[in-house]
Amino acid sequence: MVTVALDVEPTHTHKWIDAAAPTHPSLIDTMHVTDELFGFINIPMALWIDETGTIVRPAEGASIERSPLRDMEIPEGLPERMDRMFREVKAIPDVSDDYRAAIVDWAQHGAESRFVLSPDEVIARSQPRGDDEARAAACFELGEHLRRTVAPEAAVPWWREAHRLYPANWTYKRQAWTLVTTPEGAEDNDLMQGPNDVYEGNWLDDVIASGGGAAYTVVPQL
Amino acid sequence: MILTTLDSVTADAFAEHTGWAPKPEGLCRGEVCVPAPGSLRPDGTVDVAVAAQRLGMPVVRDAQHDVWAVGPATLGGRALATASAADPELITRDGNPFRLSALHGRKVLLVAWASY
Numbered sequence: 001m002v003t004v005a006l007d008v009e010p011t012h013t014h015k016w017i018d019a020a021a022p023t024h025p026s027l028i029d030t031m032h033v034t035d036e037l038f039g040f041i042n043i044p045m046a047l048w049i050d051e052t053g054t055i056v057r058p059a060e061g062a063s064i065e066r067s068p069l070r071d072m073e074i075p076e077g078l079p080e081r082m083d084r085m086f087r088e089v090k091a092i093p094d095v096s097d098d099y100r101a102a103i104v105d106w107a108q109h110g111a112e113s114r115f116v117l118s119p120d121e122v123i124a125r126s127q128p129r130g131d132d133e134a135r136a137a138a139c140f141e142l143g144e145h146l147r148r149t150v151a152p153e154a155a156v157p158w159w160r161e162a163h164r165l166y167p168a169n170w171t172y173k174r175q176a177w178t179l180v181t182t183p184e185g186a187e188d189n190d191l192m193q194g195p196n197d198v199y200e201g202n203w204l205d206d207v208i209a210s211g212g213g214a215a216y217t218v219v220p221q222l
Numbered sequence: 223m224i225l226t227t228l229d230s231v232t233a234d235a236f237a238e239h240t241g242w243a244p245k246p247e248g249l250c251r252g253e254v255c256v257p258a259p260g261s262l263r264p265d266g267t268v269d270v271a272v273a274a275q276r277l278g279m280p281v282v283r284d285a286q287h288d289v290w291a292v293g294p295a296t297l298g299g300r301a302l303a304t305a306s307a308a309d310p311e312l313i314t315r316d317g318n319p320f321r322l323s324a325l326h327g328r329k330v331l332l333v334a335w336a337s338y
Contacts, residue, residue: 001331002322004312012337017315027312027320029334036294037241037308039301040334049330053323055305062333103331110329119305126302129294133301135280138293142284145224150287158284171336178338189338 004029006043006171008144008179012189031144032171036137039127042170042217048106048116056106056116058126061093061217064100081194085204091213095220102222115222125221136166152179156198163201167210173201223292228270228281236268241308242277242295244268249277252306256297 004027005013017026034040038047039059046062049055067089074086102115110116117125127133143158159176166172177193181202193203207216223239225231237243241251244262248255258276261269270292274281278296283289297303309323322330 001333002325003333003335006334006336007338010313010315010317014315016337025320025325026315028315029310029312033310034312034332034334036301037310038332038334043334043336046331046333049307049322049332051327051329053307053309053326055302055307058302059334107329122305123298123300123302126300128299129296129301130299131278131280131296134278134293134296135282136293138280138282138291141224141293142282142289142291145289145291146284146287154287171334174336174338191338193338 002027004034006032006034006040006175008032008147008175015188031141032137032175033141035140035169035171036134039129040171041127041166041168043174045218048103050111050116054119055122056111057220058117058122059218060099060220061095062099062220063094063096064103066094066096070094081204082192084208085192088204088207088213088216092216093214093219095222098222099220102220127218132165133169136162136169136172139165140172160199163199167201167206170216173199173206174203177202225270225290225292226288228290229267231268231270233262233266233268236270236273238311240277240279240292240294241310242273244273249273251308252304254297254304 001024006029007013008030010028013028044062045059047055047059048057070090074083106113106115139158139162143155147155162172174193176199178189180196180198181193182190195202233244242249248257249261256276258273261273263269274292280293282291295303309321311319311321314320
């Protein structure tokens with residue numbers, strides 16, 4: 001296994017990587033180029049590459065363990081937005097058992113696994129990419145370059161444009177939102193990514209607008 | 223791909239950042255080669271405007287800071303034009319470079335996550 005963190009600030013990943021103490025390569029993609037090159041549009045997602053460097057399953061939503069959040073009772077009396085967030089998270093489809101079984105099958109059977117796709121199928125099942133989606137990638141990368149070399153605020157117009165062009169790309173959005181909603185000095189990135197004065201969107205309202213939790217992930221077609 | 227000029231990009235740099243290798247027969251990635259006359263100059267540099275047009279890559283410019291970004295190819299209308307995996311240079315937790323090609327000969331489950 002190889003993990004890649006889609007984080008513009010490598011230091012934001014260190015706590016998590018160090019806690020996991022991985023024995024596999026644990027990489028960081030500070031420009032989100034793996035979105036462009038592999039078709040990631042959200043996290044967690046995964047793709048499979050065989051021994052020859054050929055992709056045998058394109059980027060899909062990837063979980064191997066059911067999140068405890070799904071079975072948790074939503075506490076009474078939560079603020080409205082937080083209550084709604086829990087409901088949308090619980091609505092995200094869970095195919096973790098099946099996906100884990102598919103991975104195991106591939107590990108055991110390799111090219112003979114029924115979950116291995118032909119190159120044509122891999123391409124056909126990869127994320128759609130038209131001019132808007134490609135332009136969004138360029139805008140995100142330009143924004144990140146300016147954030148690093150000029151100032152954080154220099155990224156904002158380009159990241160807003162990326163969000164406008166490619167609303168289905170959640171890494172562009174979540175990355176941008178968390179940088180403005182996380183209080184200065186906070187130990188961890190903000191996960192709520194709520195309404196803010198910098199970007200038009202936020203996690204909850206954008207999820208609802210895109211069809212809710214049920215439409216939030218690229219469900220593996222196993 | 224971030225550029226300060228569209229005029230002096232080497233073929234190696236273009237391939238490194240886009241996954242498309244400029245060759246005499248065209249712009250190639252895996253088994254796919256797209257004819258692109260004029261994209262590879264005799265001096266080994268790439269005419270980015272020509273290459274981008276042939277691959278359907280958007281080119282975006284920030285005029286204030288005089289910097290360009292070239293987006294990914296849109297051939298075929300999908301994120302992947304080929305099943306041949308790209309091989310970008312990423313960094314490890316300790317900041318060292320790493321390429322997936324170092325794992326050729328092994329199956330790779332590439333899992334994307336984030337701190338947010």
